[in-house]
Amino acid sequence: MPSLRIGALAERAGTNAPTIRYYEEIGLLRPADREVGGQRAYGEEDVKRLTFIRRCRDFGFSIEQVRSLVALVEDRERSCMEARDLAQEHLAAVRAKLDELKGLERSVVSFIASCDASCAGGPGPDCAILDDLTKP
């Protein structure tokens, strides 16, 4: 059975070597087997698990949430619905962030519009917008 070194695993799972060592350090990945020279050796199981972790991270799950999800995968006695619930909670957080960011977008757009309207074109010392921002 061909064993992978850290760089190969990283490529297969779409991440990088330091991140893998970091995941091992924080206990998200089990400590890797070692080859004679002390280098980490991985197999297909590790590719699966790391791919899972990376996708969860891509989904925006926090490390702690990923830890829960990994536990759910490991322990199949527990309900898949637990994963769903976690995802549901996460969705609420994503949507909150989304709303916040939309508000921010509107603000910045109107900042730019005001700039265009009041300072249009010239390098003048009287910027109404910057003044506004300092008002109480």
Place this chain on the structure above:
Amino acid sequence: MPSLRIGALAERAGTNAPTIRYYEEIGLLRPADREVGGQRAYGEEDVKRLTFIRRCRDFGFSIEQVRSLVALVEDRERSCMEARDLAQEHLAAVRAKLDELKGLERSVVSFIASCDASCAGGPGPDCAILDDLTKP
């Protein structure tokens, strides 16, 4: 002239004391004058400046961007359009983040939908979704 202490300044500007000390430490605020007992003393100028900084931060500008904006405010010889340009760049970043987050929202929604469809209701050991996430 009544001078403010750090807590009062914090309240006036909508932030808090440790943050003000932090801003001073990183050079975003000038070192404060001190009263006899060594406590920081602030005036109206400081309220304006900190308010400006806080609003920029609320707008999602990074500390380094705020540093540039502060410099623009201090040096009125330079164009207000520079501030506009900075804001424009920032808007692009906000929109990129927004798109990313929208994609994420869609993914999580469909994750949940699949969960509902394939594992509906039961605490079973066969979760198609979790399986999917581990595929290469």
Place this chain on the structure above:
DNA sequence: GTAGCCCTTCAAGTCACTTGAAGTTCAAGA
């Protein structure tokens, strides 16, 4: 043998603060 890459560990840096510990100063009430 030697070049060049990949690997190892450990430590520190990133961002924008927040939290905690231990001590000092100030304003107000008894």
Place this chain on the structure above:
DNA sequence: TCTTGAACTTCAAGTGACTTGAAGGGCTAC
């Protein structure tokens, strides 16, 4: 005047999720 308690002081370390750097060891190919 004394005391209480809030607000202040400094310095250090913690947060999240890595990234970057230093200093060295191992593997493969020529």
